[in-house]
Structure formats: structure tokens, C-alpha cells
Amino acid sequence: MESEQLFHRGYYRNSYNSITSASSDEELLDGAGVIMDFQTSEDDNLLDGDTAVGTHYTMTNGGSINSSTHLLDLLDEPIPGVGTYDDFHTIDWVREKCKDRERHRRINSKKKESAWEMTKSLYDAWSGWLVVTLTGLASGALAGLIDIAADWMTDLKEGICLSALWYNHEQCCWGSNETTFEERDKCPQWKTWAELIIGQAEGPGSYIMNYIMYIFWALSFAFLAVSLVKVFAPYACGSGIPEIKTILSGFIIRGYLGKWTLMIKTVTLVLAVASGLSLGKEGPLVHVACCCGNIFSYLFPKYSTNEAKKREVSYYFPLKTLWRSFFAALVAAFVLRSINPFGNSRLVLFYVEYHTPWYLFELFPFILLGVFGGLWGAFFIRANIAWCRRRKSTKFGKYPVLEVIIVAAITAVIAFPNPYTRLNTSELIKELFTDCGPLESSSLCDYRNDMNASKIVDDIPDRPAGIGVYSAIWQLCLALIFKIIMTVFTFGIKVPSGLFIPSMAIGAIAGRIVGIAVEQLAYYHHDWFIFKEWCEVGADCITPGLYAMVGAAACLGGVTRMTVSLVVIVFELTGGLEYIVPLMAAVMTSKWVGDAFGREGIYEAHIRLNGYPFLDAKEEFTHTTLAADVMRPRRNDPPLAVLTQDNMTVDDIENMINETSYNGFPVIMSKESQRLVGFALRRDLTIAIESARKKQEGIVGSSRVCFAQHTPSLPAESPRPLKLRSILDMSPFTVTDHTPMEIVVDIFRKLGLRQCLVTHNGRLLGIITKKDILRHMAQTANQDPASIMFN
Numbered sequence: 065m066e067s068e069q070l071f072h073r074g075y076y077r078n079s080y081n082s083i084t085s086a087s088s089d090e091e092l093l094d095g096a097g098v099i100m101d102f103q104t105s106e107d108d109n110l111l112d113g114d115t116a117v118g119t120h121y122t123m124t125n126g127g128s129i130n131s132s133t134h135l136l137d138l139l140d141e142p143i144p145g146v147g148t149y150d151d152f153h154t155i156d157w158v159r160e161k162c163k164d165r166e167r168h169r170r171i172n173s174k175k176k177e178s179a180w181e182m183t184k185s186l187y188d189a190w191s192g193w194l195v196v197t198l199t200g201l202a203s204g205a206l207a208g209l210i211d212i213a214a215d216w217m218t219d220l221k222e223g224i225c226l227s228a229l230w231y232n233h234e235q236c237c238w239g240s241n242e243t244t245f246e247e248r249d250k251c252p253q254w255k256t257w258a259e260l261i262i263g264q265a266e267g268p269g270s271y272i273m274n275y276i277m278y279i280f281w282a283l284s285f286a287f288l289a290v291s292l293v294k295v296f297a298p299y300a301c302g303s304g305i306p307e308i309k310t311i312l313s314g315f316i317i318r319g320y321l322g323k324w325t326l327m328i329k330t331v332t333l334v335l336a337v338a339s340g341l342s343l344g345k346e347g348p349l350v351h352v353a354c355c356c357g358n359i360f361s362y363l364f365p366k367y368s369t370n371e372a373k374k375r376e377v378s379y380y381f382p383l384k385t386l387w388r389s390f391f392a393a394l395v396a397a398f399v400l401r402s403i404n405p406f407g408n409s410r411l412v413l414f415y416v417e418y419h420t421p422w423y424l425f426e427l428f429p430f431i432l433l434g435v436f437g438g439l440w441g442a443f444f445i446r447a448n449i450a451w452c453r454r455r456k457s458t459k460f461g462k463y464p465v466l467e468v469i470i471v472a473a474i475t476a477v478i479a480f481p482n483p484y485t486r487l488n489t490s491e492l493i494k495e496l497f498t499d500c501g502p503l504e505s506s507s508l509c510d511y512r513n514d515m516n517a518s519k520i521v522d523d524i525p526d527r528p529a530g531i532g533v534y535s536a537i538w539q540l541c542l543a544l545i546f547k548i549i550m551t552v553f554t555f556g557i558k559v560p561s562g563l564f565i566p567s568m569a570i571g572a573i574a575g576r577i578v579g580i581a582v583e584q585l586a587y588y589h590h591d592w593f594i595f596k597e598w599c600e601v602g603a604d605c606i607t608p609g610l611y612a613m614v615g616a617a618a619c620l621g622g623v624t625r626m627t628v629s630l631v632v633i634v635f636e637l638t639g640g641l642e643y644i645v646p647l648m649a650a651v652m653t654s655k656w657v658g659d660a661f662g663r664e665g666i667y668e669a670h671i672r673l674n675g676y677p678f679l680d681a682k683e684e685f686t687h688t689t690l691a692a693d694v695m696r697p698r699r700n701d702p703p704l705a706v707l708t709q710d711n712m713t714v715d716d717i718e719n720m721i722n723e724t725s726y727n728g729f730p731v732i733m734s735k736e737s738q739r740l741v742g743f744a745l746r747r748d749l750t751i752a753i754e755s756a757r758k759k760q761e762g763i764v765g766s767s768r769v770c771f772a773q774h775t776p777s778l779p780a781e782s783p784r785p786l787k788l789r790s791i792l793d794m795s796p797f798t799v800t801d802h803t804p805m806e807i808v809v810d811i812f813r814k815l816g817l818r819q820c821l822v823t824h825n826g827r828l829l830g831i832i833t834k835k836d837i838l839r840h841m842a843q844t845a846n847q848d849p850a851s852i853m854f855n
Contacts, residue, residue: 149371150747151318153727154677154834157816159793160372167366191364195357196388200395202356207349207396208403210334214345217338218488221281222274223256278486279476282339286472289335289559290465297328301464301558304329304351306667310676311354312375314816321358329355329560336559337488339472340479342550344489344565351560416497420607422646425594429582433575433615434650438657440548440570441622445662447552449669455556464558471557475550484536484543484573489565492543496572496612507532508576508608529584537577544573555666563666564633567623568616575615579608610643618650622658625665627651677834685809687844692801694808694840695822695830704830707731709741709772714753714786715765721746730821730828731771731792738827741771743796744788752791760784798823799832805840812837 149155175185216232225236237251257277258270293301299320307320319325333348361367361374376385455461479485484492500509510532551566583606586595599605617634621627631647663683664672671678697703705720707729720729727746733739756763762784770776770787778785797820799808811817812834822830 148747149316151316153316154818155314155316155371155375155816156818157314157372158797160370164366164370164373167370188366191366192388193391195360195364195367196392197395198360198363199353199357200392201399202360203349203353203392204396204399205403206330206352206356208400210330210345210349210352212403213334214337215488217285217334218340220338221278221340223254224260225254227253275480278480279473282472282476283469285335285339286341286468286559287465289332289339290468290557292328292332292335293558293560294464297324299325300329300332300560302556302560303347303562303667304354304560305347306670306674306676308351308354309667310671310678313678314371314375314818315677316371321355323355323359326352326355326359333560336561339476340486341472341475341557341559341561342489342547342554342566343559344562344568345560346564347562348560349562416499416609416613418499418607418610418643420604422607422610422643423598423605425598426582426606427646427649429578429611430614430646430650431653433571433578433611434618434621434653435657436574437571437615437618437620437622437650437654438660439622440567440619441625441654441658441666442661444548444552444567444623445664445666445669448555448666449673451553452556452670452673468557468559471550471554475554478546478550482539482543482546484539485546489569493565493569493572493612493616496569496576497609497616499607499609507536508580509533510536528587529580533580537580540573540577544570544577547573556670563623564620567620571615571617571619572612573615574619575612576608578615579606579611582606582611583608610646613643614646614650617647618654621651621654623666625655625658625663625668627655677838679809679813679834679837681813683841685806685841685844687805689805689840689844690801691799691803691805691808691822691832692829694805694836695801695832696836697830704828705729706735706828707744707769707771708735709733710768710770710776712769713765714763714767714769717749717769718753718765721750728819730796730831732828740796740798740821740823740826740828742792742794743821744771744792748791749788752788753786756786796821800824801829808832809837809841 171181171185171188174181176182216230219233223233225231225233227236233254236254256265256270256274258273259265261277262269262273264270264273299307299317299322307317311317311320329348329352333345333352336343337345358374367373455467460467487495495506495508498506500506500511510530511527512530547566547570551563551570554566555561555563586599586605590596590599595605613634617630620633621630624630626633630651631644634647635644668680671680705724705726707717707720709731711734729744729746729749731741731744733741763786764783767783768776768778768785770785771789771792773789775785775787797811797815797817799811799820799822801822801824808820811820817834819831819833821828822832
């Protein structure tokens, strides 16, 4: 077993775990997504004033040869549990990396012994490709099924297809010969609820009945979604991205990427989107894909026994992982193309095809959209975090089902009268992105046409806006206000809720309004100096759909503070590669404006709100403090709880474990010298002692515990000693007391440490944990650590 070999080779690096688990699922369900109760933290209790003093023996060795035969090297046999992690704890990256390195050496050394060993070696080498293939297949299939099911259930709120119940509205009318160009969405096969229930297709009675059924289905979907989450999988709520980022950084949340979470999140995501709530499915789809990857990784020992291998894209991104990620994306895209969930034989959700290039002057309104996106992002982050914090601190947060029902009811009641809020959000964005061509019948394209036009062409010149356009602008303004308010209150409720689509919708609405305004300005004032050089009379100069696309990217960037990756995401969603400069200008402006109000994105803000032990690599630490200023124990604090290498008994160690909640103990040579020997994990100590009591005779409470290489001399009548050097981390990370904290913070970030010991000339002085780092960074930013940590 590789863990035992690593112990004997001195590769294992044990360190304390970060966070203790909450007591119930109810405590975990809070805030945006899932929030753990970190009030009783073991990291906080790594220091102890009442250090257990080992019993000092002054015995001579009367029978050293006989007693040496009684020595128990505990880890000569495998001990289940040693080297593993409890729930809500942080992994040791270096130890896991050493485990994988030793496993790889062992497989290579045996592969020439037999054909079976060679087969095992090939299986191990190809297991990474198999995992990403299976993950890509599952992710692509689930994404396609979720999209198809969400479209069908969204249209179910308005009616049903009698010829084929599984068809949505668009599919139902595809094969009909009775549709008209102006009313292409009306066909005899599709029946509204008013037609089915009261037999009326028009009139006040029909409108009221459709209104009632719309609200009924919205509330039904929302209630079913939140009920399934609460009963079967509390971890299925929220976006999942803050928790995924924390898990990738090395934190363990058992069940968050499990089978039940995958099943319930897949089902409830469809229900939540279909209910009409102001949320999206892109963020939760990341959670779904991570669940697939985690589940498939357990089929391969290479990943199932190594927590770091599951997270190897986090702290470092080797080239082989890049290729495997590319391959997984290729497989997922192939599956998605086979399913064709969008019905247009394309892989992008909002395919655009503009016929007019952008001009240099248009960078000014693009930058204005970037400013709007930054302001929206800053407002949303502050408002949403304030509401989530209030939810946690009031009785309202104890009734998640009631909250979802109230938000769904308000959303449905206000959304139905406005055709742009009644639309599925993805369909709304698609309509806003679309350029007005000769075949478009949307009210956004209700321009006054030139009656002298003799033929239909793709490049339709700029025209004066008609009544339909002005009416659509007012409706879009109301939709913009509605989306802004409802998204603040919706993100964080106890159903799967993404933020990409709502943010893009807000930006697309604002961008389309600005685009129409610039278009009409250019039409009526084409002789202005800013237009006359490039916008002639009768030319197609301005594309309002492009402004919608730029506004969508700006608002999404303002919320998430993404830049390069966001531009790539917009390319993937729209296929608009030639508009890279407008997108980059808007996204960068959005980030700069948003950063002026706060550097955190929405996901980092929720990580801080929830108190997750996450060190953001983007945060800069430039203060001149030293390790001695941050380490514990501080002045007037009790000394560290430590173990001595050969002066303590089993009872001494068990008493220290029982009387404290500390998660790890430094091992020193003696209380007098304070010379550091290593670091022992509380969990490994407990498991090792329990295993020795069960499997070995002669291990009693008065047995001497030895962490040294050589057992001290003992009399013949003394009980059998317990040798635990094998579970000792012989090379814990240490820094001197004069190490700048800037370097210490970088070490924690890049190596994923949970703690490091502080020494002076080899003598142990104190310890710095990840939470000490987070507290210190909060203090240097003039924040109260108690208000942001472990809520």
C-alpha cells in the first residue's frame, strides 16, 4: 500500500485540518448556495495553554534486548483511515503529491514482472483520459437534456402541444402548414390553457385564465424544486461556483459532488429555470460537470485514493491537464452537437451574424456600456451580499421554502404582463442580440420602411423607428428595472441558481436601448461630424444587436470581474469573433469601474460571506509585517500544546486529545530544548492508538510513546512501548520569525498549506494557520475578522 511506503520513506506531510463540521444539514443551508457553520474551528484551537506534560521516567534498561523485541512499529500493517481526511477539512497538497509520486514509482517498478502488471500500468496511464472522456460524455448529455427539458417546461406555463405532448411551442408549429409570417408561433396544434379550459383564444377571459395558469405552473415548479433540494440534497441549491472554488483549493465537503447532489441538481435546475425565476443554468452546470468528474474518478484508484489528483487544475495546471481538458470539451461538444438542443444545428446558444462592421466612434458608447456594467456589478454585489447577510441573521432565513414561493409569486405576477419578462431569459437575450433583417417580425424591428425599396437585401439601411420600436423601448426599460431588482433577491435562494444569464439579460437590455438610440441619432443627424465621415444617408451604419452583445458582456464582467475568460465565453455563446475589440473595451472598462468600488467579484464575496477557508490568488498583500507578528501564541497567550518525542505515555496523549479540540500537535525533543522534531495529526494519533490497542497485546495506558528513531532504554518490567515515528511528519514547513508575511502568504497560496511552524535557530516559537492569514489580511484591510470569518 503506497501510504505505508510513504510513511516509511518520510514523504508524508501531516498537518492539521481546517474546519470542523456543522451539526446538521439545517445549519449548512444558509446564504447563497451552502454555508457551513464554522463557529467551532479546530484551527482556532491549535494552541493550548494547559499543555499536557509527559511522564518523565528515570529507569535504566535492564533488558533492552528483550524489550526491543516488543517494539511495535504500528504502520508495518495497513491501518484504515490513516492519511485520510475528515469532512470540512483541508487536504495536505504536498503529502498527496508524494503519495502519487510513490504510487507511480511502484507501478513502474513492477510493470516488467508480468503481463498483468503491464496491463495495470497501461490502465493507470490511460485512466486520466478515460475519466475526462466519461466526464465529457456525461456533461454534454446532461447539458443537452437540461436545456431541452427547461424549454419544454417553460412553454408548459402557457399551453401544450396536443399533437405531441413532448414538443415545446416552437417544435409544435414546425410541421404546421397553417402558420403565417406575422404569427409564426400560432398553429392549431398548440393550445393555450385558456383554449383548453374555457374555450376562448382571445378576450379578457382568455387573458385572465392564461395569467392564472402561468402563476400556477410557476409556483408549482418553484415549490417542487425547493422541496426536492431541502429533502434530498441540501447541497444542490445555489450556483455552486463559490463552493467549487473552495473545494478546488483543497477543502473537503463530503457529498457536495456526490450522486444525490448530481441527480437532484439536474432535476431541480430544470424546474427552477422553468419557473421563470430570474436565474440561469450556466453556473449550476459547472457544479453538475464537477459532480460527474468526481463520481467517475472513484472508478479509478489513481484518483479515488488521492484528493490532490482530483484537484490538479487548482494550484497548478500541467500541460497534460490542459490537453485532457481540451479533450473533455471536445467530447462534450460532440455529444451536445448530436443532441442539438437549440434546434439550429449550432453549438452556440446565441448565434449572431451581423453584416455591418463597427466603427471607431462606436467605442465611446461601448465604453459607456462598460461603465454601466461596472456600476451594475458593484451595486448587485453589495445589495445581494447585504440581503444574504440579512437572510442569515433574521428568522426569514429559517423558511427557505416560503422565501422561494414568495419570490416566485412576485416574479410571475409582474413578469406576465410584459412580453419581454414573460419570455424565457435565454430567448429574450437571443431576440435582443438579433439584427433586424427582412424576415424579422419582432416589435424591436418595427421600423418605417422605405416604400421605394425594390428588393430584399441583407444590409437594410438605417430607418426611422416606428411605433413598435418605441413601445418596445418602454417595455424594455420596465423589464430592465424588474430584472435588476428581482435578480438581487433571487440569487442565493434555496434552488439551483446561476447568474450568467440574468446578468447578460440586464446588459443586453441596456445595450439594445443604447444601440437604438445611437442608430436613431445617426439617422436624424447624419451630417454631424462624428457621423458624416462614415455614415452616409441610406447606409446601414449602426447594429443595435451588437450593442446588446457588448452590454451583456459588460454586465457579466461587472458581476464576476472576469476579463479574458469572459471574452472567450461570449465568443462561445455568440460566435461573434470579429467584434473582439468592442468586447475587450467594454469588459475592461466594466472591471475598472467595478474595482473602484471593490475588487471582489460576486463569487469571492460569497466565499467571504460564508467564511470558507479560501486564499484568493488575485488579492495583493503588500504590508511589511513579519511572521512573528501573526503567529500564535501571541504575547500573554498560553504556550503551544506540544508532544515530546519520548517522554509521554499513551494516557498522556489521549488526555491531551480528549481535553482539547486541536487538530495537530508539534513534536519537540523536550520541553527544555524546544527543538522541533516534526508534526503529528490528531486524527492519525487517534487511529494509530486505537489500532494498536486492538491488534497488539501489551499496549496499555502507561506504555511509553516514542516518536524518536531509537527507543529509549526501558526496564524489563515496563509495558510495551508504542512507536509512532511512522505517522510523524518529519519535514513540516517552517519559516523563521523574521520572514516577511508577504512571502508567507505566497507560500500558503502556491503550496496550498494549512499551517506552517515558526522557529528561531531551530527552536519552536509558534504556528501560523490559514485562518490566521485570512484574519490578518482582513485586519490590514480595516475589516473586522469576526464579521467575515466562520459565519
